[in-house]
Amino acid sequence: MSNTKRAYNFNPGPGPLPLEVLEQAQAEMLDFKGTGMSVMEISHRSKEFEAVIQTAEADLRELLGIPANYKIMFLQGGATLQFTMLPMNLRATGSADYIVTGTWSKTAIKEAQKLGAARAAANTESEGFKGYPEKLDLDPKAAYLHFTSNETIHGVEYFSEPVPPAGVPLICDTSSDFISRPVDISKYAMLYAGAQKNAGPSGVTVVIIRDDMIERVPANLPVMLDYKTLAASGSLHNTPPSFAIYMVGLVFQWAKKQGGLAAIEKVNRVKADMIYKTIDESGGFYRGHAKPEARSLMNIPFRLPSEELEDAFAKEAKKNNLIGLKGHRSVGGMRASVYNAVTVEGAGELVKFMKDFQQKNG
Amino acid sequence: MSNTKRAYNFNPGPGPLPLEVLEQAQAEMLDFKGTGMSVMEISHRSKEFEAVIQTAEADLRELLGIPANYKIMFLQGGATLQFTMLPMNLRATGSADYIVTGTWSKTAIKEAQKLGAARAAANTESEGFKGYPEKLDLDPKAAYLHFTSNETIHGVEYFSEPVPPAGVPLICDTSSDFISRPVDISKYAMLYAGAQKNAGPSGVTVVIIRDDMIERVPANLPVMLDYKTLAASGSLHNTPPSFAIYMVGLVFQWAKKQGGLAAIEKVNRVKADMIYKTIDESGGFYRGHAKPEARSLMNIPFRLPSEELEDAFAKEAKKNNLIGLKGHRSVGGMRASVYNAVTVEGAGELVKFMKDFQQKNG
Numbered sequence: 001m002s003n004t005k006r007a008y009n010f011n012p013g014p015g016p017l018p019l020e021v022l023e024q025a026q027a028e029m030l031d032f033k034g035t036g037m038s039v040m041e042i043s044h045r046s047k048e049f050e051a052v053i054q055t056a057e058a059d060l061r062e063l064l065g066i067p068a069n070y071k072i073m074f075l076q077g078g079a080t081l082q083f084t085m086l087p088m089n090l091r092a093t094g095s096a097d098y099i100v101t102g103t104w105s106k107t108a109i110k111e112a113q114k115l116g117a118a119r120a121a122a123n124t125e126s127e128g129f130k131g132y133p134e135k136l137d138l139d140p141k142a143a144y145l146h147f148t149s150n151e152t153i154h155g156v157e158y159f160s161e162p163v164p165p166a167g168v169p170l171i172c173d174t175s176s177d178f179i180s181r182p183v184d185i186s187k188y189a190m191l192y193a194g195a196q197k198n199a200g201p202s203g204v205t206v207v208i209i210r211d212d213m214i215e216r217v218p219a220n221l222p223v224m225l226d227y228k229t230l231a232a233s234g235s236l237h238n239t240p241p242s243f244a245i246y247m248v249g250l251v252f253q254w255a256k257k258q259g260g261l262a263a264i265e266k267v268n269r270v271k272a273d274m275i276y277k278t279i280d281e282s283g284g285f286y287r288g289h290a291k292p293e294a295r296s297l298m299n300i301p302f303r304l305p306s307e308e309l310e311d312a313f314a315k316e317a318k319k320n321n322l323i324g325l326k327g328h329r330s331v332g333g334m335r336a337s338v339y340n341a342v343t344v345e346g347a348g349e350l351v352k353f354m355k356d357f358q359q360k361n362g
Numbered sequence: 363m364s365n366t367k368r369a370y371n372f373n374p375g376p377g378p379l380p381l382e383v384l385e386q387a388q389a390e391m392l393d394f395k396g397t398g399m400s401v402m403e404i405s406h407r408s409k410e411f412e413a414v415i416q417t418a419e420a421d422l423r424e425l426l427g428i429p430a431n432y433k434i435m436f437l438q439g440g441a442t443l444q445f446t447m448l449p450m451n452l453r454a455t456g457s458a459d460y461i462v463t464g465t466w467s468k469t470a471i472k473e474a475q476k477l478g479a480a481r482a483a484a485n486t487e488s489e490g491f492k493g494y495p496e497k498l499d500l501d502p503k504a505a506y507l508h509f510t511s512n513e514t515i516h517g518v519e520y521f522s523e524p525v526p527p528a529g530v531p532l533i534c535d536t537s538s539d540f541i542s543r544p545v546d547i548s549k550y551a552m553l554y555a556g557a558q559k560n561a562g563p564s565g566v567t568v569v570i571i572r573d574d575m576i577e578r579v580p581a582n583l584p585v586m587l588d589y590k591t592l593a594a595s596g597s598l599h600n601t602p603p604s605f606a607i608y609m610v611g612l613v614f615q616w617a618k619k620q621g622g623l624a625a626i627e628k629v630n631r632v633k634a635d636m637i638y639k640t641i642d643e644s645g646g647f648y649r650g651h652a653k654p655e656a657r658s659l660m661n662i663p664f665r666l667p668s669e670e671l672e673d674a675f676a677k678e679a680k681k682n683n684l685i686g687l688k689g690h691r692s693v694g695g696m697r698a699s700v701y702n703a704v705t706v707e708g709a710g711e712l713v714k715f716m717k718d719f720q721q722k723n724g
Contacts, residue, residue, distance in 0.1 A: 007398035011405050014604055019392075022400055026391040030384055036369035036683065038384055040563035040609070043373050043686060076438035076565065077586050080600040084584035114582055196601055201402035203438065203565045203603030220476050222446035224439050238442040239558055241565030241603060242376055247402070321398065324405060 008346040011324030012152055012299060013176065013197040016341040021250045039246045044239050052242075053235060056249030063255055066185050066208060071231040073207040074245050079104070079175045079194045082205060083111035086146070086171065087118065089217045089227045090190070094143040097121040099136065099162055102129045102151025103330060108173060109146075121145065129154040131291035140165040144189060150177035150298050152197070153328040155289050155335070157296035161187050169213060177298050178206065179255055180340055181265035189213050197298070198340045200248035203241045255340070264340055265297075271338045271347035272297040278351045285362045286354065289331060303333035310334060313357055320353050370708040373686030374514055374661060375538065376558040378703040383612045401608045406601050414604075415597065418611030425617055428547050428570060433593040435569040436607045441466070441537045441556045444567060445473035448533065449480065451579045451589045452506055452552070459483040459504040461524055464491045464513025465692060470535060471508075483507065491516040493653035502527040506551065512539035512660050514559070515690040517651050517697070519658035523549050531575060539660050540568065541617055542702055543627035551575050559660070560702045562610035565603045617702070626702055627659075633700045633709035634659040640713045647724045648716065651693060665695035672696060675719055682715050 009016035032039040035048055042048050057072045066072065075081070087096055095117035098109035101124050112118035121142075122133030129151065138145065145164035149172050150157040157177055161184075164170050169189030178193035185191070190209040196202035209227060217228040224230075229237055235245075258264050276295060279286040279302055289301040304310045310333050314326045327335040338347055371378035394401040397410055404410050419434045428434065437443070449458055457479035460471035463486050474480035483504075484495030491513065500507065507526035511534050512519040519539055523546075526532050531551030540555035547553070552571040558564035571589060579590040586592075591599055597607075620626050638657060641648040641664055651663040666672045672695050676688045689697040700709055 005398055006392070007403075009399055009403055011403065013601065014403055014406065016403050017400065022392055022402075026388055029388040029391070030368070030381075035685075036367055037371055037685070038379065040384075041371055041373065041376055041378050044376065044564070076440070076443075076603070078438070078600045081438075081584075081586040084586060111584055114584060194601065201603075201605050202406070202601045203606055222443075222473055222476060224443040224446060238440045239376065239556065239564040241438070241563075241606065243563050243605060244565055244603065323397075323399070 005321060007321055007323045008342075008349050009323050010336045010338065010342065010350065012328070012335060012337040013194070013339075014202050015197055015324075015337055015339045017201070017247070018251065018254045018341045021247065021254050024250055025247060040243045042242075044236055044242055049242060052246050052249055053240070056245060056252055059249065059252035059256060060206070063179060063252060063261055064183060064185055064208075069211045070185065071209050071211065071214065073209070073227070073230050074235040074240055074248070075205045075207055075230060076203065076241055078202070078205055079173055079192060080107070080111070082173070082192045082207065083108045084115065085225050085227065086190070086192075087112040087115050088221065088225055090169075090171070090213055091116055091143040092216060092218065094141065095119060095139060097139050097142040097145045097164075097168070099133060099145070099147040100125065101132065101148060101156050102154040103328075104151055104153070104173060104175070105146070105148040108148065129156060130289060131156060131294040132158070136162060138165050138168070140168070142168050144169040144171045146171045146173070148173045150174065150296050152176040152299050152337075153301070153331055155296040155299045155301045156294045157298065169210075177296070179252075179261060179264070180268055180298055182261045195244065195248050197337075198251075200251050201244050204244035204248055206248070267344060268297045268338070268340065270344055271342060272300065274347050274351050275300050275336055275338065275354075278354050282354075282358055282362075285358045298339060299335055299337045301327050301331050301333060301335040307332075309361055312361070316357060317353055320349070322350055322353055367683060369683055369685045370704075370711050371685050372698045372700065372704065372712065374690070374697060374699040375556070375701075376564050377560075377686075377699055377701045379562070379609070380613065380616045380703045383609065383616050386612055387609060402605045404604075406598055406604055411604060414608050414611055415602070418607060418614055421611065421614035421618060422568070425541060425614060425623055426545060426547055426570075431573045432547065433571050433573065433576065435571070435589070435592050436597040436602055436610070437567045437569055437592060438565065438603055440564070440567055441535055441554060442469070442473070444535070444554045444569065445470045446477065447587050447589065448508070448552070448554075449474040449477050450583060450587055452531075452533075452575055453478055454505060454578060454580065456503065456505040457481060457501060459501050459507045459526075459530070461495060461498065461507070461509040462487065463494065463510060463518050464516035465690075466513055466515070466535060466537070467508070467510040470510065491518060492651060493518060493656040494520070498524060500527050500530070502530065504530050506531040506533045508533045508535070510535045512536065512658050514538040514661050514699075515663070515693055517658040517661040517663045518656045519660065531572075539658070541614075541623060541626070542630055542660055544623045557606065557610050559699075560613075562613050563606050566606035566610055568610070629706060630659045630700070630702065632706055633704060634662065636709050636713050637662050637698055637700065637716075640716050644716075644720055644724075647720045660701060661697055661699045663689050663693050663695060663697040669694075671723055674723070678719060679715055682711070684712055684715055
């Protein structure tokens, strides 16, 4: 066992996991619940693993208030594979609408367009992906309306859902704000999220889908791309990513212990507010990217007066055990990702460092 | 830390991992190489994770003698997603040949037929999937010839490759005998394997593909299904299943420490021989499934005189800490999977139990 201090981890994903989740995984590594095996070594058809996946599902239903007429799937391939599976399963021969507010929704529509018709109901790229579209040009016959609730790279987050035309299902890529706050699931036909931000390690993608959507799935899709087959098998059509599902389940249990998503949102607001306040009170030394109303609670990109200062910031931050703060190359500068497992203490360390750095370099 | 005795694990997959691999993962769980983070918490773009994936690749190249003109990819979705990606990427508008020798090759051709033309060059189902086809009806213009080197359910393993017509690439699903013995990679255009038998936990699939095959990939495939994109990005087009890749890398290091694949094959032969000998010397109490020349070193299905005895065998075995011996429902009876991480001691315990059980019930 090492004595290295735990890093203050601001990675955009994979990101930090709650310490007690890692400690439990460590303690159970050689012997999962008296089996004499690791959870990685047991059959995915065993009663022990069935309990893992069923508990994970039940806990997620409780956390997000997911009604019984929605299925939950634990899949592979990340949100990026969902960019393909979604239109393949739910668009049929129609057209789908996409709200483009950042790199991820832009990628989602691009993948959808490879396989059929998809149109941008709005696109804020010309404004630098800084906020919500002023208006939506909605197709009343669209197979669905897709949006990205949190743009990880641009730090733009929706706090209330865009409203589709009557009868058009709303579908959401919630990868980077999944389980960070309560959501009214009944507004959605489907949500999906790569786990590696708030919910667990990489290698598993959670899909929550309403039963009537599954009825749309065309016949004869490849089995691993077929929501109907995958939902019917309870994510066990073939061998699932067992360890990642186990870890996601531990994170759901941790989230319940924190008091659920309303309590988690409060902490997330405290952390984000601390950092945005530091930016706003820096007199222009730190400049945020997103418009104030669209500021993400999860990913906070910001710039400094020069690239030299940005490089120096990243290097000195690392020396202070503040990790993962370099921004995405498409936005530049810095980005602080403050997912659920980032503590208020960690956010405080970052704020302290930001103030110190400005004092020395401002 | 628990004191439960490690199980003798004969699961067909996910299967046992080497104890020292699990111990290393356990020791590094809270602090991967002095980062103050778990390997699950670090960025897949960090130099630390790049070292993980590059070392895993280099070690696999060394173990299997993979020439420089092959790419190695660590993908998601299991071998089952490869059943779709393979024809999507490498068949173009032609037809592909499949040798059907068990459940897995039967599933592979079925998936290929959903997307285009695939024909069975042979099919041993009418003989109960017990051995190699007597002859192959090969298409000299096939896009490729596919076979399954080890049928996990039927226990039929190829020890020398089927020979395709001149110019037809040979492609192999080697999921359940991957890194169990040396293979002449130069005979193959592509091999793929779900990791969860010999190579690691579930959630990662290794694909080894010759460069000229990648040239065949059609334009505009969905990115997560596109060998060209995935190979060019070094498996890092999107967030990879980091922890599973890390574990596979530890298993490759373990395999090297065992003396490489020739040494591992020797041990695997010792273990399988012990069990087959017990079957053969049981006077018909135990009956193997596969024909002697096709007997798998990895999966050994066998029957007992009655289903009642089979149920009793499974139950008593479990009491003796021998886990995972129930056969697949399609073959019935028992199955002992003796992957690389099953020790000679473990195989010995099984043999002792089999003899005892026969003495009491024969």
